[in-house]
Amino acid sequence: MSLTESQIERYSRHIILKDVGGAGQQKILDSKVLIIGAGGLGAPAALYLAAAGVGTIGIVDADNVDLSNLQRQIIHFTPDVNQPKVESARQKMAELNPDVKVITYQTRVYSENISEMIKDYDFIIDGTDNFPTKFLINDACVLAGKPFSHGGILRFNGQTLTYSPGHACYRCIFPEPPPKGAVPTCSQAGILGAVAGMLGTIQAAEALRCIIGKGKLLTDRLLTFNALDMDFRTINIRKNPNCAICGANPSITELVDYEPPACDLKR
Amino acid sequence: MNLIISGKSEEVSLNEGTVLELLKVKKVEMPEMVSVELNGNILRQHEYAATTVKEGDQIEFLYFMGGGSLNCYE
Numbered sequence: 265m266s267l268t269e270s271q272i273e274r275y276s277r278h279i280i281l282k283d284v285g286g287a288g289q290q291k292i293l294d295s296k297v298l299i300i301g302a303g304g305l306g307a308p309a310a311l312y313l314a315a316a317g318v319g320t321i322g323i324v325d326a327d328n329v330d331l332s333n334l335q336r337q338i339i340h341f342t343p344d345v346n347q348p349k350v351e352s353a354r355q356k357m358a359e360l361n362p363d364v365k366v367i368t369y370q371t372r373v374y375s376e377n378i379s380e381m382i383k384d385y386d387f388i389i390d391g392t393d394n395f396p397t398k399f400l401i402n403d404a405c406v407l408a409g410k411p412f413s414h415g416g417i418l419r420f421n422g423q424t425l426t427y428s429p430g431h432a433c434y435r436c437i438f439p440e441p442p443p444k445g446a447v448p449t450c451s452q453a454g455i456l457g458a459v460a461g462m463l464g465t466i467q468a469a470e471a472l473r474c475i476i477g478k479g480k481l482l483t484d485r486l487l488t489f490n491a492l493d494m495d496f497r498t499i500n501i502r503k504n505p506n507c508a509i510c511g512a513n514p515s516i517t518e519l520v521d522y523e524p525p526a527c528d529l530k531r
Numbered sequence: 532m533n534l535i536i537s538g539k540s541e542e543v544s545l546n547e548g549t550v551l552e553l554l555k556v557k558k559v560e561m562p563e564m565v566s567v568e569l570n571g572n573i574l575r576q577h578e579y580a581a582t583t584v585k586e587g588d589q590i591e592f593l594y595f596m597g598g599g600s601l602n603c604y605e
């Protein structure tokens with residue numbers, strides 16, 4: 265397959281980049297990315313990946329758009345309130361770029377459905393809020409040998425790590441989920457909307473660089489930033505040989521659902 | 532003693548010199564909220580009380596952070 269005239273124009277600012285070029289753009293058009301969560305991280309990631317021409321974008325979310333989402337979940341607009349997030353996200357991506365095939369999954373992910381969901385995708389973006397799901401995504405991607413981007417945000421802070429087979433995973437840093445209620449969620453602690461945009465955009469850039477195979481991914485490095493002082497750092501992370509999922513003798517060999525978090529603040 | 536905490540050189544005074552004590556001095560009240568990396572190795576929580584730090588050690592506090600959506604489940 266070769267690029268059409270309108271594709272050459274649409275993606276000209278990519279194609280002109282030495283590290284992308286026509287061949288890299290073709291890889292992007294042939295790629296499949298799954299975004300889990302159409303929230304603060306998934307929204308900017310979905311828009312940038314659609315704009316970039318990722319051929320197939322899967323988007324997973326069980327919820328409807330809430331008015332309090334709009335402060336940061338920029339793929340959803342005011343008329344979308346009360347509509348399913350995946351449908352709102354699908355519409356925007358389709359309008360932004362008709363080259364993109366969007367597949368929606370209006371569901372939560374859990375141990376029974378995640379492996380089937382991720383198996384056809386090249387890269388997975390974790391845009392979820394809660395730790396049971398973050399650990400599930402990590403474990404499922406490690407077991408399936410799929411690269412994925414971890415993203416976490418709180419108040420003015422963000423952190424992100426990319427897993428790729430053979431490199432450190434999320435559990436190499438955090439062996440177990442935190443106890444219920446120990447870590448405040450964004451709804452309890454707050455989040456600067458633009459911080460979600462910064463982090464989700466970094467996740468999209470990781471997906472694109474993984475697809476074109478250029479540069480150095482955020483593997484074995486945790487990028488953290490504090491947007492209050494606008495201070496960025498990367499912390500080297502070693503793959504833990506005793507990691508329960510990616511270590512030499514893993515104790516986790518099948519997926520488990522951790523107890524759901526106490527949902528004391530639904531809105 | 533001098534420690535490199537989050538990339539910055541810092542003078543910290545400790546009695547026992549354990550990671551658990553360092554967490555208290557640095558006002559990390561709930562140790563279960565952080566992962567501690569000492570000289571590049573992630574410690575397990577049950578090791579905090581028995582692991583001591585020494586002059587020049589590099590320590591990172593890696594905090595649990597959730598994600599961008601409002602609800603408990605996306």
Ligand SMILES: [Zn+2]
Nearest residue numbers: 433436507510
């Ligand atoms: Zn691991």
